[in-house]
Amino acid sequence: MEFEDTVNQRHSIRNYSDKKVDPDIIRKIVEIAQKSPSWVDSQPTKVYVAKGKALDNIRTAYQKNDQAKIKSQPDLPVMHREDWNERTQENMQQWRHEIVHHFDDFDQAHTQMTGASVNLYHAPVILFITIPKNSSQWSIFDAGLFSQTLMLAAKNEGLDTIPNYTSVRFPDVVRKEISIPDDETLVVGVALGYASDQTINSFESSRKPVADILKSDN
Structure with missing residues (x-):
């Protein structure tokens, strides 16, 4: 697949079919993602695969927590939408x-x-991305680079993805099911699979004109 086609065709998929994902493809896209840049070559990112019974248990535990109105406890702090700056709030409203x-x-x-x-x-499948808790804050940037390369590699293999906060709201649940050590920060989950034919998957958000974000004196 041509690079621009891969970038343009990848968008967040919110409903997946039950088609299984080949473990060899997971290994391949993770290996490609390892080519991502890393500050001072620290390579802080790890990937934990949740599927089958483990993922079913995570999903069930999350649903029970939601029903019990248990407050999310992510490793990375979040803020209310109303506290974001005006420009980003406008984007979210759009x-x-x-x-x-x-x-x-x-x-x-x-x-x-x-x-x-x-x-x-x-x-x-959900791929959980972590970094060491005692690493530099710049490691979050490395994890972002890794995740984007991972998702593009997945699209190149015909797989769909959505990076999401939803799956990392209750880190203790995830750690219990797939043995993530306590000294690692759970950054994000990347859902992985093949899109179903549900209407929800036809939605693609727009982007601002380049002139709105690209600033140059020339």
Whole structure:
């Protein structure tokens, strides 16, 4: 696949089929992601694969926590949307507007988006990305580079992805099921698999014009 095609065709998939993912392909895309740049060659990122019974247990535990209204406890701090700066809030509002327009019905959009999140997108695999707790804050940037390369490599192999906060809201649950050590920060989960034919997967958010973000004196 041509590079631009890979970038343009990758978008967040929120509902997956039950088609299994070949472990050899997972190994291949992780190996490709290892080519990502890393500050002072620290290579802080690790990848933990959750699938099958382990992932089912994580999904069930998350649903129970949500039903019990247990507050999320992610390793990385989050902030309320209203506390973000004005520019990013405008982008988030535009995203919501596009979703409603895409589905033509707010309740339908909300139901599908919420259902996808609660069920961890029905993904057959989630790749959990970690970095050491005692590493530099720059390691988060390394994890981001790694994750993006991972997702592009997956798309190149015909797989779909969505990087998501949803799957890392309760780190203790994840650590219990796939043995992530306490001295590693759970940064993000990347759902991996093959898109189902659900309408929710046809949604793609827009991007601001390049002129809005590219600033030059020339």
